[in-house]
Amino acid sequence: MRSTTVIAVCLLIGSRPALGGDLFEVAALAPADVRLFVHIDGAAQLRGELADRPIGRWVRSWLAQGELPGAWERLSRAAGLTEGEFFDRCLGRQVTLLSRGGEFSSQWVVLTEIEPQVSAALLRDLAPRVLAPRHDVGVFHLAEQELLLARAGGLMLIAPDNDRGLFDAMVPNLTRAPEHSLAQNEAVLQGTALGRRMGSKPGRARAGVLIRHRPPLGGWSVGVAELDGDRVTVRHASRFDSAPFRSRITAFTWDPSPLRCLEGTGFLGYIEPSDTAGGPFDAFVATLLGEPLISQALGDNLGARRISAFSDIEGRLEDPPFDLLLPTIVRAYEVKDAARAWSQVDAHMIRLVGALNQLGQGSFQLVVPDPADFEPGRPRSVPIGPMARWLFGDVPGIDQTSLTWTVGGAATSWCIVASHPDHLDAVARALAADGSCLPTAGDVGRWTNSGIGDGKRLAQHLASWSTHAETLAAPEDVAAMRDALNLLRELAQGIDRYQWWMTRPTVETVTTEAEFELSPPDSSGP
Amino acid sequence: MTVPDRDPSRDEPQRPDLTESVLRRLGLAGVTPGKAKDRRRRRALLRVAVCVAVMGAGGLVVMLLSSQPRPLAPTVPSAIRHDLQQHGRTFDRTVRSIRGLGLQLPDLTAPASQRHGDADAEAGDDGAEPSV
Numbered sequence: 001m002r003s004t005t006v007i008a009v010c011l012l013i014g015s016r017p018a019l020g021g022d023l024f025e026v027a028a029l030a031p032a033d034v035r036l037f038v039h040i041d042g043a044a045q046l047r048g049e050l051a052d053r054p055i056g057r058w059v060r061s062w063l064a065q066g067e068l069p070g071a072w073e074r075l076s077r078a079a080g081l082t083e084g085e086f087f088d089r090c091l092g093r094q095v096t097l098l099s100r101g102g103e104f105s106s107q108w109v110v111l112t113e114i115e116p117q118v119s120a121a122l123l124r125d126l127a128p129r130v131l132a133p134r135h136d137v138g139v140f141h142l143a144e145q146e147l148l149l150a151r152a153g154g155l156m157l158i159a160p161d162n163d164r165g166l167f168d169a170m171v172p173n174l175t176r177a178p179e180h181s182l183a184q185n186e187a188v189l190q191g192t193a194l195g196r197r198m199g200s201k202p203g204r205a206r207a208g209v210l211i212r213h214r215p216p217l218g219g220w221s222v223g224v225a226e227l228d229g230d231r232v233t234v235r236h237a238s239r240f241d242s243a244p245f246r247s248r249i250t251a252f253t254w255d256p257s258p259l260r261c262l263e264g265t266g267f268l269g270y271i272e273p274s275d276t277a278g279g280p281f282d283a284f285v286a287t288l289l290g291e292p293l294i295s296q297a298l299g300d301n302l303g304a305r306r307i308s309a310f311s312d313i314e315g316r317l318e319d320p321p322f323d324l325l326l327p328t329i330v331r332a333y334e335v336k337d338a339a340r341a342w343s344q345v346d347a348h349m350i351r352l353v354g355a356l357n358q359l360g361q362g363s364f365q366l367v368v369p370d371p372a373d374f375e376p377g378r379p380r381s382v383p384i385g386p387m388a389r390w391l392f393g394d395v396p397g398i399d400q401t402s403l404t405w406t407v408g409g410a411a412t413s414w415c416i417v418a419s420h421p422d423h424l425d426a427v428a429r430a431l432a433a434d435g436s437c438l439p440t441a442g443d444v445g446r447w448t449n450s451g452i453g454d455g456k457r458l459a460q461h462l463a464s465w466s467t468h469a470e471t472l473a474a475p476e477d478v479a480a481m482r483d484a485l486n487l488l489r490e491l492a493q494g495i496d497r498y499q500w501w502m503t504r505p506t507v508e509t510v511t512t513e514a515e516f517e518l519s520p521p522d523s524s525g526p
Numbered sequence: 527m528t529v530p531d532r533d534p535s536r537d538e539p540q541r542p543d544l545t546e547s548v549l550r551r552l553g554l555a556g557v558t559p560g561k562a563k564d565r566r567r568r569r570a571l572l573r574v575a576v577c578v579a580v581m582g583a584g585g586l587v588v589m590l591l592s593s594q595p596r597p598l599a600p601t602v603p604s605a606i607r608h609d610l611q612q613h614g615r616t617f618d619r620t621v622r623s624i625r626g627l628g629l630q631l632p633d634l635t636a637p638a639s640q641r642h643g644d645a646d647a648e649a650g651d652d653g654a655e656p657s658v
Contacts (some may be wrong), residue, residue: 066612071604469652487616
């Protein structure tokens, strides 16, 4: 409210201040029914920072598939500038996109801060038709670009001329702050708080996004992001009228730091509290086998956390070799008593293999292990290739799938189950060093989950699958599948490392903190 | 005394011969070739003049219209609209493709041995070499 008052006062005395305090300050000028609000502070800097990075290249190649670059280039040429210069001058300081309307048609405006002499030069070069001023605001029509422009001090409002409802609603607000605005919305207040909590240092590009969801989801999502060198920090909050989550809210206050030990062992891993367990995979296995994924005895021995991690094995090094990075999965369950966990997990796995054989009515020919053959403290392994082929289809290397398990750890004990011995070994070694992944201040919390990922490894994995898209999709969908995999691969290529922490304070709300380390600019590579 | 014969043309005033004109008005007489040629020339000139006037007016209209700013296709708003729709379709396809990655469950109502038997039979039908 304080910033709203400041804006209103400054507008009334006619000396419009530069925006730049809170990321959602412009909401004070926006009608209350705006549904999408995107504000970027330092867009020119953001463009410059991302230009030579793989993530910037991905954005450019994604945009190049459309018509916008061509249209922007023509508009820039009309102003006598290059596309980059025109972007920096028009939108490079503080720019806000606002949109409202129905599902299939929406009105939009762009509000941008431009130095008065720059906007005067742009208007001179673009030579729009001068319309009658409204509410002391100069209004212009750039017919060849179907754009309406309104200028008040250092602000310029831009909108399409064929759907001008939001433009007309915003023009009076440029000189007189409205009584009712988007600023009073709960989401804006939340977004402002997130932005302040993230802090702001001069010279950093920042962004704030607000989306008000339509029914049946309802509610809103708001997020803020800041770019600091290679690092992008994101904070998000959502409140839904009808929450899309089915899982329970954890009662545990716990520490996700063991996940950090797994860095370098795969492309994605996440840790979650064990009291919210029972997701679709667990239900699927229980339905398929008539056996729960975790036995009652092992369940009673479980600690507060469990880890899921995804990696791959190089098929060209397998025997027989195959040309694919075969995905592997690991589940690690924190256990209270490691000695008891050995016997509990052995007994349960023997029952599970028997259940798999029953499912295949003998055709899988899985060898039910004999407990007498188990070496104390050594990992166990049962090949389950035929069952995996039946379940996942004719994927190269699927016969290499195993059901393999061990109990390990150091300060904390973990019961680890994997689909390949190599992945099991990598995770067991990493968790045995969990003393090196001690919690730091701020690690402990009532997290719903926390995760880490390696963008480069994920990109390699997706690239491998894009050459085998026909094994994932029906013949008519192979091209779409390959396009999707390549799109995701290029995006993953732009992010070296990512991690997140998610909480669900209530059934309807969710908050996320995330950090992305962007891949360095191409020129700084080896 | 002899009375001279009376010359009626001397007694009555000379009158113009309107026969031609009356016959022409009644449509009963033709025009002389010279006049017809003259009329054709005048009609042709009139047509040329009308054409020139129409073309001039058309040119003027075109000139006036071309001096008005017209939208350059595609404009930034239309490009944004187009790209949002296009990227929306791409996003939908991507999401559908990713959803398609989920397990394609075999028919659990049929026994697994039977399903594998079918697969083996199909492989045999393809002429695969039997394993020794």
